[in-house]
Amino acid sequence: MTLPGQIINAAGTLTRLSAGPLAPGVLQAMEAADAASVDMVHYHAHAGARIAAATGAESGLATSGASAGLLLAAAACLARDDFARMNALPRTGDLREIVIARSHRNGYDHALRMAGARLVEVGLPEPAAGAGVRDVEPWEYAAAIGPRSAAVAFTATRANAAQLPEIAAAAHAAGVPVIVDAAAELPPAANLRRFIADGADLVTFSGGKVLGGPAGTGLLAGRRDLIASAALQSLDLDVRLADFAPVPDFIDMTRFAGLPRHGVGRAAKLGKHEIAGLLAALDHFLAEGDAARHARWLGVVSDLAGTLPKARAAILHGSDTNRIPLLMLGFADADAAQAADRQMRARPVPVHLGTDPGDPAALLVNPVCLRAGDQAALAEALNAVL
Secondary structure, three states: OOOOOOOEEEOOOOHHHOOOOOOOOHHHHHHHHOOOOOOHHHHHHHHHHHHHHHHOOOEEEEEOOHHHHHHHHHHHHHHOOOHHHHHHOOOOOOOOEEEEEHHHOOHHHHHHHHOOOEEEEEOOOHHHHOOOOOOOOHHHHHHHOOOOEEEEEEEOOOOOHHHHHHHHHHHHHOOOOEEEEOOOOOOOOOHHHHHHHOOOOEEEEEOOOOOOOOOOOEEEEEOHHHHHHHHHOOOOOOOOHHHOOOOOOOOOHHHOOOOOOOOOOHHHOOOHHHHHHHHHHHHHHHHHOHHHHHHHHHHHHHHHHOOOOHHHEEEEOOOOOOOOOEEEEEOOOHHHHHHHHHHHHOOOOOEEEEEOOOOOOEEEEOOOOOOOOHHHHHHHHHHHHO
């Protein structure tokens, strides 16, 4: 069956291109979840324990994507255990600032601002501007943290992840938690644990990219008290206090004298089907392992490379099992690459390729989202254009 808008996605796990394919077992898990009704608070607690086990965190929360994870993380840091603050968000009172490096800002930090935070920028992205070699340093975070600071936000990349322990130490010295956006930082699987081990108090991952879960899912892992705050601001709390009995490791109700109203995260709710699929995807991701996953992807790009002119195609990350292997297609200049990209998208079944901002004369084939039957059609299209 051909779907409206169907394409060949060789660009990667982009949400606008419907994210990644579901991992084996995900659809079956979602179907099994449909066979019974559940108490969603208890099911969330079960999922949180599974996420905690996979990440090394104290607790976890299944979310409706990594962006929703950022919203809930910000809400948790802004409100903590204060129900009046939860009810008031996105109005925040005095505790309302999140410190973030200028070079870490992107369109997704809107999720932090949706919770009510005001972002305080530190550092100068001089390498990106071609003006120097220094970006942001730990002392700049420390200098910016004050009595109105609710958190430090850190957007993790392969290039900056080594800075996190120092930055977390500076934040913790001031009593401020650290939120890490690690939405696309898988693989390697070790990154599920890395950011918590390096000092993150809350870290969010996408569930619908390489993990292989439903596109609208994500993981939030971190401190038990902050996860409880995030959960209380997203769960359905239209219930009498006497009837609300969550697992204490998930939400310890002995600390509270009541329940807040529906919070800012209620719009980001997740259903039982998505949670079941997310957990199945997490299990498969950990069971397959980086080496087997890399070999599977490398086989795809190697087969494609064998069908193309050798002078035009090269494999990137072929021996690095911590990264996704890519097929790079070289062109005479940026104009030629853009023309080829337009031709690929103009085909009867449009082909979407990846781009590299650092090399505008190249196009990339990412194998993660290629489905059965895509490979032959992609090879034909590439040869026609090349």
